[in-house]
Amino acid sequence: MIASVRGTVTATGPDHAVVEVGGVGLAVYCAPGTLADLRVGQPARLATSLVVREDSLTLYGFADDDAKQLFELLQTASGVGPRLAQAVLAVHPPDAVRKAIANADTAALTRAAGVTGGAWPEQVRQALVGLGWTAGQADQAVAAVAETVDGPPPPVPVLLKQAIRLLGRTR
Incomplete structure (x- = not known):
């Protein structure tokens, strides 16, 4: 160290x-x-x-x-x-x-740059890309999910499910 x-x-x-x-x-x-x-x-x-x-x-x-x-x-x-x-x-x-x-x-x-109740947008984006969606699709899904979040965001797994549902409709 x-x-x-x-x-x-x-x-x-x-x-x-x-x-x-x-x-x-x-x-x-x-x-x-x-x-x-x-x-x-x-x-x-x-x-x-x-x-x-x-x-x-x-x-x-x-x-x-x-x-x-x-x-x-x-x-x-x-x-x-x-x-x-x-x-x-x-x-x-x-x-x-x-x-x-x-x-x-x-x-x-959460006033700090990048702090949004646990940096969930990047976590969800990375998970979506890891599941096979393109970075562009992941960005669009994260943006759509972010619009639905009012107040403190739900846990990342809940947000990820919402994003997957949105992407499933576009396939």
């Missing part, structure tokens, strides 16, 4: 910074607020979390250990991956996220 990095910022992008540590440039994915504090050519220290996937090793960076710990905790929830956890922290500071969770304030939590 790479718990933190300290070095010179050599580059920044819209969603990442490159921090040179011991002659090695590490790409560290950060929320916009963290990136705003980094300057090319200046030293930086980022708390980090290494996310290991079958096909990638991705390093996420945070201004402090508190944000890093909450990032890791958020990912223990079903359907929450690193991108979604980072999106939540991009919108709210750690204390606000904890308060929203403690008070079951789903409205506050």
